[in-house]
Amino acid sequence: xxDDTTQGKRGEDKGAAEDGAAVFLERDALxxxxxxxxxxxxxLVGPQVRDGAIVYxxxxxxxxxxxxxxxxxxxxxxRLHYDPASPRLFAWANGPQALKPxxxxxxxxxWEAHRDETGNLRFQDCLPSGERIAVIGVRxxxxxxxxxxxxxxxxxxxxxxxxxxxxxxxxxxxxxxxHPAETCFCAATGDGPRVEAGKGAAWDLRLQELEAxxxxxxxxxxxxxxxxxxxxxxxxxxxxxxxxxxxxxxxxRQTRRLPAPGPSAGAPxxxxxxxxxxxxxxxxxxxxxxxxxxxxxCGNCTAVCPTCFCAGDEEVPDLxxxxxxxxxxxxxxxxxxxxxIHGIVIRAETRHRYRQWLTHxxxxxxAQYGRSGCVGCGRCITWCPAGIDLTAEAEALVP
Amino acid sequence: MIDIDDSLPETPSRRHPVxxxxxxEIVERREEARDIFTxxxxxxxxxARSRYRFQPGQFNMLYLFGVGEVPISIVSDPEDEALLDxxxxxxxxxxxxxxxxxxxxxxxxxxxxxxGWPVQAAEGRDVMVITGGLGCAPSVSVxxxxxxRRERFGHLxxxxxxxxxxxxxxxxxxxxxxxxxxxxxxxxxDQGGPVWPWHVGPVTGLFDQxxxxxxxxxxxxxxxxxxxxxxxxxLRARGVADRDIWLSMERNMHCAVGxxxxxxxxxxxxxxxxxxxxxxxxxxxxxxRGI
Numbered sequence: 237x238x239d240d241t242t243q244g245k246r247g248e249d250k251g252a253a254e255d256g257a258a259v260f261l262e263r264d265a266l267x268x269x270x271x272x273x274x275x276x277x278x279x280l281v282g283p284q285v286r287d288g289a290i291v292y293x294x295x296x297x298x299x300x301x302x303x304x305x306x307x308x309x310x311x312x313x314x315r316l317h318y319d320p321a322s323p324r325l326f327a328w329a330n331g332p333q334a335l336k337p338x339x340x341x342x343x344x345x346x347w348e349a350h351r352d353e354t355g356n357l358r359f360q361d362c363l364p365s366g367e368r369i370a371v372i373g374v375r376x377x378x379x380x381x382x383x384x385x386x387x388x389x390x391x392x393x394x395x396x397x398x399x400x401x402x403x404x405x406x407x408x409x410x411x412x413x414x415h416p417a418e419t420c421f422c423a424a425t426g427d428g429p430r431v432e433a434g435k436g437a438a439w440d441l442r443l444q445e446l447e448a449x450x451x452x453x454x455x456x457x458x459x460x461x462x463x464x465x466x467x468x469x470x471x472x473x474x475x476x477x478x479x480x481x482x483x484x485x486x487x488x489r490q491t492r493r494l495p496a497p498g499p500s501a502g503a504p505x506x507x508x509x510x511x512x513x514x515x516x517x518x519x520x521x522x523x524x525x526x527x528x529x530x531x532x533x534c535g536n537c538t539a540v541c542p543t544c545f546c547a548g549d550e551e552v553p554d555l556x557x558x559x560x561x562x563x564x565x566x567x568x569x570x571x572x573x574x575x576x577i578h579g580i581v582i583r584a585e586t587r588h589r590y591r592q593w594l595t596h597x598x599x600x601x602x603a604q605y606g607r608s609g610c611v612g613c614g615r616c617i618t619w620c621p622a623g624i625d626l627t628a629e630a631e632a633l634v635p
Numbered sequence: 636m637i638d639i640d641d642s643l644p645e646t647p648s649r650r651h652p653v654x655x656x657x658x659x660e661i662v663e664r665r666e667e668a669r670d671i672f673t674x675x676x677x678x679x680x681x682x683a684r685s686r687y688r689f690q691p692g693q694f695n696m697l698y699l700f701g702v703g704e705v706p707i708s709i710v711s712d713p714e715d716e717a718l719l720d721x722x723x724x725x726x727x728x729x730x731x732x733x734x735x736x737x738x739x740x741x742x743x744x745x746x747x748x749x750x751g752w753p754v755q756a757a758e759g760r761d762v763m764v765i766t767g768g769l770g771c772a773p774s775v776s777v778x779x780x781x782x783x784r785r786e787r788f789g790h791l792x793x794x795x796x797x798x799x800x801x802x803x804x805x806x807x808x809x810x811x812x813x814x815x816x817x818x819x820x821x822x823x824x825d826q827g828g829p830v831w832p833w834h835v836g837p838v839t840g841l842f843d844q845x846x847x848x849x850x851x852x853x854x855x856x857x858x859x860x861x862x863x864x865x866x867x868x869x870l871r872a873r874g875v876a877d878r879d880i881w882l883s884m885e886r887n888m889h890c891a892v893g894x895x896x897x898x899x900x901x902x903x904x905x906x907x908x909x910x911x912x913x914x915x916x917x918x919x920x921x922x923x924r925g926i
Contacts, residue, residue, distance in 0.1 A: 347656075349656075396894055546895060547889070547890075547896070551704075575886070582925065588924070
């Protein structure tokens with residue numbers, strides 16, 4: 237494995253750069269990086285405007301990035317605005333999806349069964365191709381979410397082979413979030429808006445976008461190898477100061493937070509015990525009824541959540557009766573089928589389902605993976621058609 | 636056929652069929668009652684047989700070609716390495732299809748999965764196996780396990796409750812267990828009948844006839860959650876500690892390896908951390924509706 241390859245299990249050498257090692261890259265030189273990554277064998281995936289939202293899709297070049305686009309997010313609301321005067325490519329907060337579909341596929345074939353004329357069966361595992369993908373513009377909240385998905389899919393007793401293969405093919409070009417949305421609260425969870433070494437999943441390159449270009453630093457050997465080939469120069473003090481001021485402003489713009497009761501009050505809730513035990517203890521709180529009056533149980537929050545990991549198995553036989561395919565597809569704890577066992581739906585009412593989702597995310601996740609399952613991206617707030625705000629619901633339950 | 640992914644680190648997944656199943660053949664099909672049957676399976680490949688080991692209370696995912704998988708507990712003895720018995724009730728699409736299979740037919744197995752009954756920890760102690768309804772198959776494995784190793788355990792009390800007297804499966808088996816030394820079999824039916832010589836009423840009505848020694852008794856429960864809640868109240872009232880009460884829990888399962896999320900019960904993945912739990916681990920959730 238050479239330096240040009242994503243390293244090891246999940247790039248153990250990534251995200252190791254010291255702060256202050258950043259160099260300056262002119263905005264137009266970003267295309268040079270993208271071209272180098274493409275010639276290095278990576279498919280580029282990056283943010284683009286499609287159907288009125290910023291989505292992560294295959295990227296041909298820097299000209300497809302959302303230059304001049306800004307977002308406006310609020311509970312149950314997402315709108316884009318175009319500013320032709322703005323040169324910025326990343327002056328928006330996350331859209332509905334980023335990394336999760338690239339590693340935990342929305343639907344994928346797990347295995348096939350073949351039956352011959354004697355009735356004998358043959359099984360075959362099916363794995364993704366192991367494509368190498370460079371993701372451009374990964375935010376800190378999504379790096380934190382990726383680390384949580386890694387913990388779930390790779391660090392337990394039964395690591396998932398498909399996730400493993402997709403994950404090892406990723407090259408991550410992170411970017412500090414300079415324009416958090418009104419729904420964002422990553423500063424409160426301790427997961428953003430800055431991309432930092434040693435926090436969340438490791439990254440290969442980090443960008444901080446300024447008016448004229450980017451501060452760039454490498455977080456891995458592979459990232460350093462690419463950075464060495466870019467026409468960068470030493471960053472000036474003024475550029476560093478501008479990046480720092482921008483980061484501080486991004487924190488200051490965030491107003492939401494999750495409650496942190498008890499001795500951990502005030503600490504970022506992924507470091508502290510946060511709401512561990514607090515929602516389980518309030519399983520009969522009347523507020524679950526209240527939120528169930530508003531919740532449509534549509535599952536949008538679970539679909540956009542970058543850490544939700546539920547998936548259902550599905551069997552699809554062919555018409556000839558000689559082959560059958562076993563698929564895995566994203567599922568949601570808001571459906572009746574999710575808790576179905578032989579004639580009984582365990583979580584029969586919406587209040588049970590919302591309680592399951594919020595309690596898992598903010599409380600029992602601690603016992604499972606050592607921290608909260610919420611990274612403060614705010615997607616579940618924006619994309620909830622009823623505008624339900626989990627920070628407000630948590631506050632109502634644990635004032 | 637690939638059943639081991641060499642790219643993964645050494646973990647249980649290297650030793651289990653985690654993704655696609657292993658091939659198995661039905662050696663025998665036994666009708667137990669209406670809509671209840673037992674499939675005796677044999678893994679087809681020698682390599683699979685030599686690797687396969689299980690504990691009473693663990694389960695397999697049985698795969699029916701073209702239809703899908705269901706979790707089924709293993710009722711045969713773990714030292715009977717060649718054959719794996721699964722007692723199945725027809726409740727859905729997969730079990731309905733499995734019921735149509737005959738000796739010689741082939742299916743898939745993934746497993747064994749989960750935590751079984753605490754048979755090692757229970758050695759030298761009195762054991763109460765308390766079951767309800769038709770959900771007694773997971774407990775048959777542990778009763779048989781103790782019955783075959785009688786000298787390693789103290790007194791064995793088997794308490795089984797059914798709704799209607801004709802729901803009782805394996806009447807002869809209960810009678811045979813009851814004839815063993817140091818074993819008490821107590822049966823109850825909510826609705827008895829002219830041929831029902833035992834207790835009429837809920838299974839908890841049997842406690843008056845059952846010796847319980849706090850600190851010495853280990854209780855193993857299996858059945859509907861409402862029944863297990865009532866039994867837990869009786870056991871606690873008689874001084875049995877939560878750490879000595881073990882319950883076989885049931886939730887929706889797809890993957891069986893703690894990834895798909897369906898079987899979550901509070902912080903626990905029933906497929907991986909259970910299905911057998913000591914009450915002490917789940918006391919804050921047990922009996923809460925909709926968890």
